[in-house]
Amino acid sequence: MAGRAAVPEVIWARPERTGRGPKPAFTRADIAAAAVRLADAGGLDAVSMRHVAAELGCGTMSLYNYVPRKEDLYELMVDAVSGEHELFEPTGDWRADMLRNARQTKALMHRHPWMVRLMSGVYGFSPNALRYLEHCLACLDPLDARAGTKIELVAMLNGCVTTYVSNELSTAERVRSLPWSEEQENAVRIAYLGSQVASGAYPRLAASFMEDAGPIDLDAVFERMLERVLDGFSPRG
Amino acid sequence: MAGRAAVPEVIWARPERTGRGPKPAFTRADIAAAAVRLADAGGLDAVSMRHVAAELGCGTMSLYNYVPRKEDLYELMVDAVSGEHELFEPTGDWRADMLRNARQTKALMHRHPWMVRLMSGVYGFSPNALRYLEHCLACLDPLDARAGTKIELVAMLNGCVTTYVSNELSTAERVRSLPWSEEQENAVRIAYLGSQVASGAYPRLAASFMEDAGPIDLDAVFERMLERVLDGFSPRG
DNA sequence: CCTAGTTACGTACAGCGTACGTAGTGCGCT
DNA sequence: AGCGCACTACGTACGCTGTACGTAACTAGG
Structure with missing residues (x-):
């Protein structure tokens, strides 16, 4: 079944690693940096899940393992530049x-x-x-x-x-x-x-x-x- | 050809009527009011060209005769509540x-x-x-x-x-x-x-x-x- | 070792903004 | 008076979006 839970959560409370399964290819910092790079270069509209995934060199849906919703990606970006x-x-x-x-x-x-x-x-x-x-x-x-x-x-x-x-x-x-x-x-x-x-x-x-x-x-x-x-x-x- | 010009303009400078052709079915105020109604009821995401057109009872693309871009619709909304x-x-x-x-x-x-x-x-x-x-x-x-x-x-x-x-x-x-x-x-x-x-x-x-x-x-x-x-x-x- | 939880990712769907083409309408000019 | 053009109306279609879902590979805990 889906490990993706439709349950209220803050991305910062979710642990970055959980132990089980293959080790993640990226950190949250990697993802935030990629998104920030895209936004700096092409404006906020250039930040789409597809583009960020491409920038990282992974499939679009793989991103959703790290970032449950687009909103959370924004939150990562704000935190990164903060x-x-x-x-x-x-x-x-x-x-x-x-x-x-x-x-x-x-x-x-x-x-x-x-x-x-x-x-x-x-x-x-x-x-x-x-x-x-x-x-x-x-x-x-x-x-x-x-x-x-x-x-x-x-x-x-x-x-x-x-x-x-x-x-x-x-x-x-x-x-x-x-x-x-x-x-x-x-x-x-x-x-x-x-x-x-x-x-x-x-x-x-x-x-x-x-x-x-x-x-x-x-x-x-x-x-x-x-x-x-x-x-x-x-x-x- | 297209009367829709891809040329810089402010919607307020564009006259609401020009004389030629059949008379418009709506005023800008009608459109703004419809959009504001939708936004009040369902949030800003409920304001799409399709929804506003439906609220007015016209085809989606007809809206573009009044509002050249979505941005301009937003501008109408802000002006209306201002x-x-x-x-x-x-x-x-x-x-x-x-x-x-x-x-x-x-x-x-x-x-x-x-x-x-x-x-x-x-x-x-x-x-x-x-x-x-x-x-x-x-x-x-x-x-x-x-x-x-x-x-x-x-x-x-x-x-x-x-x-x-x-x-x-x-x-x-x-x-x-x-x-x-x-x-x-x-x-x-x-x-x-x-x-x-x-x-x-x-x-x-x-x-x-x-x-x-x-x-x-x-x-x-x-x-x-x-x-x-x-x-x-x-x-x- | 086995299995449960994770990563990876292709496919698919609904919705978006809007370019474009076509048909109909009525003002302005000759 | 009537021609032509600018306008309204709107269906279709394209490329893009976020993301639900299913499947395959992988690895740490019991």
Whole structure:
């Protein structure tokens, strides 16, 4: 009969080896790495069970011995890149440390643009995610606040970074499945936005466009956002 | 030949009627409403071109006369529910007004849980989204700040609300495609999380679990988050 | 040693987005 | 007035997806 049980489980709780039978040809790390490679190269849509299996050099259905559902493959991917966080030694300056963490997260998501799409749909407590969370809490040791508050800080900071990068890359990832280039897509959208703003229906929005005529400094926007989040948690702020 | 052009375009720029030919049987609003109805009832996965066409009572391919790509259908959906925002008269108290906007957004996303998945993937400047943005800017008239700063405020507030609701509903929406119930899923994940925390590998995380033993008041967390965001933009804060 | 549990993988199915072809309809132009 | 073209409508078909299921080979535990 089928060893594949249709029973609730977390992939992390399922042991990677069980002893019986021929020894598995791949580790979970192998599989995650293959999937990440495909996603980096061809976007999230390039990650199909068939493609990952081909990348590993095995039959499609063999993958299901390691990964019961596609969802779990996504979870492996998120965990794998979560492991890319550098867990440095806390310096004692919690603001500086958290800034460093946030900037790292942003860089990580730029390296793996498909992450933003997975973040809102995958459960966030894989081993490496827990490790990162623990690291953040260690950075926050000097902050005098309840543990719950610290977790709220980490969640809010991560959330803001995610949405920021999501906005930044909104076209970049989506355009992969479109039959035209990112430049064309942006041009046509900006043209529409311009026509709407020029229509006079959105006076305040139009005024804002007049104000900052030049190109916006996205990095500065990002840094301002971080400062504001941290301010919200600083004592006497 | 094909009237279906594989050329970059925004669906909002394409006129709904062109004069020539038999008159369309549906409006964009009809289509959006049908798709939203399906998504509310059966989750985002229930929104397929075939299903929407069936809901409207037309052939699958007829839908492509109105909606050139599935992506555009999503855009119609987002715009339709964006129109559910109540654009009240600003009171002069920008903090209170923005709180009201944020709470409305949260309620809206609870009514349409699939929205969080669409928000990070769909371009954010549909007509109703622009109207809402303009409304927020009107609420912020009393705030003495550059227009760019106000837009940052709106973006940050919306972003935080989105990620908050996303975390809140992460299982709820995902579990629809799983062969077991949300309760089972949560139970199994909490069991795993508990086992990890109990393993001693994450001491600070464990301490935090000890601290707030009781169930957390999610609404309070939400309100605290909003206050912190607004604080970051209040003068002399 | 035997056998139960595992790995491996081909086949098959239902569903998806959508390219394409054809038939019918009615506005705009000459 | 009437021709032609742009449009609507929609059936068929293709390539892709996730994955249920069956079969064959293999190996560790009793």
